Amino acid sequence: MRRRAAWTSRQLAAHLAAARLLEQVRDEVWQYLRSQRRSSERATQEFVLRRFRRYGLRNELSRPIVAFGPHTGEVHYFPPARGSALLRPGTWVLLDLWARLQQPGAPYADATWMAWYGGRVPPVLARAFGAVRAARDVSLRHLQRQTASGAIPTGEALDGVARRSLHRAGYRGKFTHSLGHSLGLHSPHGDFGPLSPKNLQPLVPGVGYTIEPGIYLPGKYGVRLEMDVLLTTERQVVVTTVPQRDILRVR
Numbered sequence: 001m002r003r004r005a006a007w008t009s010r011q012l013a014a015h016l017a018a019a020r021l022l023e024q025v026r027d028e029v030w031q032y033l034r035s036q037r038r039s040s041e042r043a044t045q046e047f048v049l050r051r052f053r054r055y056g057l058r059n060e061l062s063r064p065i066v067a068f069g070p071h072t073g074e075v076h077y078f079p080p081a082r083g084s085a086l087l088r089p090g091t092w093v094l095l096d097l098w099a100r101l102q103q104p105g106a107p108y109a110d111a112t113w114m115a116w117y118g119g120r121v122p123p124v125l126a127r128a129f130g131a132v133r134a135a136r137d138v139s140l141r142h143l144q145r146q147t148a149s150g151a152i153p154t155g156e157a158l159d160g161v162a163r164r165s166l167h168r169a170g171y172r173g174k175f176t177h178s179l180g181h182s183l184g185l186h187s188p189h190g191d192f193g194p195l196s197p198k199n200l201q202p203l204v205p206g207v208g209y210t211i212e213p214g215i216y217l218p219g220k221y222g223v224r225l226e227m228d229v230l231l232t233t234e235r236q237v238v239v240t241t242v243p244q245r246d247i248l249r250v251r
Contacts, residue, residue, distance in 0.1 A: 006206020006233050007107060014101045015183070015208055018057065019109035019228060019241045022097045025051045026113055029095060033117065033250045039087050041066045041079035048097065057099035058106075061187050065096035065112075072114075072222040075177050075214070090118040092125055092221055093250065098188040108188040110210050111241045112226035115248040125223070128215050129247055131169035132223045135162040135213040136243065139179060140229065143203075143211075147235040155179075155199030162213040163197075171215050180210035183228065206233045208240065 007015070025048060032047050033039060039047075045066045052059050067077040068085040072094040079085070087093075098110035114129060139162045146153045159179040166175050178197070182190030182204065192207055193199035203209060212226030228241045 006204075007208065007230075008105075011105055011107050012230065014103060014106035015109055015228075015230075016240055018100050018106065019111070021055045021057055022099060022109050022111055023242060025055070025057075025097060026095060026111075030115060030248060030250055033087060033093070033115075037087060037117075041068050041071065041084035042081060043084075044087075045079055052099055056102050058102045059099045061098070061189070064098065065094065067094040067222075068092070070219050070221065073216050073218045073220050074222065075216055087117055092116060094222060094224060096224065096226065100185070105185055107185055107190075107208055108183045109228055109241060110183060110188045110226060111228060112212060112224045113244050113248065114223055114225065115250050117250040121247055121249075125221060126247065128171070128221070128223045129225075131166060131171055132213050132215055132225050133245070134169065135165040135175075136211055136225050136227065138162065138165050139211050139213065140227075140237070140239070140243075143229070143231070144237045147231065147237055150235070152202040152205070152231070152235065154202050155193050155195040156197050158203070158211075159195050159197055159199075162211075166213065166215065174215045174217060175213060176216055177214065180212050180226075183208040183210065203231050205231050205235060207231070 071077045093115040096112040100106045100108045142161045179195035181194045182192035184190035192204045214224035216222040227243045230238045
């Protein structure tokens with residue numbers, strides 16, 4: 001059985017550095033879309049990869065996710081080399097980035113954000129965004145309360161908190177993946193169990209995880225908000241990427 005080793009202080013620093021760089025790339029993507037108003041999903045993805053190379057970030061597993069409009073309704077959408085969707089007024093945008101520093105043992109950071117290019121955000125999208133944000137936040141609060149009481153929740157329990165929140169908001173059956181996963185050293189997905197209905201094991205102290213609830217209506221729209229957290233060996237919960245509070249407006 002693989003030894004469950006907590007991140008070292010150097011690994012934590014590398015993760016935090018990668019998280020800050022992902023946020024820098026995110027901001028540059030929004031600036032890029034404001035200046036390239038007919039950019040395609042694929043061209044935006046290529047822009048992200050150029051920024052990764054500039055900042056010394058390594059991206060394994062697959063290319064980052066850039067989805068416009070109905071493509072946001074796919075859990076894992078990767079724009080094709082030819083014929084990807086173009087940005088135009090009234091476009092819903094999902095940006096999912098994961099990367100690590102190019103040094104041995106550096107853990108990944110992984111985060112997802114939503115943006116709207118156009119005038120008023122449609123109420124259906126604003127409502128879905130609010131439901132996903134609430135599910136993310138209630139999951140974090142549950143983790144914080146549990147650890148403060150001396151307990152560590154299982155992946156199943158934490159996933160269930162988010163799932164019930166989305167059910168109550170009217171999105172039963174629209175959350176079609178697990179709540180999150182541990183962060184790895186050679187892939188964004190680590191060696192420890194996901195935050196899923198099938199994982200009856202508690203989270204591992206000293207390791208980073210994602211919390212990323214979502215709503216997906218294929219062919220229509222999707223919403224995912226992903227942040228990273230670290231459960232320290234002292235059972236403190238540290239949020240290591242800045243949670244998105246509001247829909248970003250690309251104007």
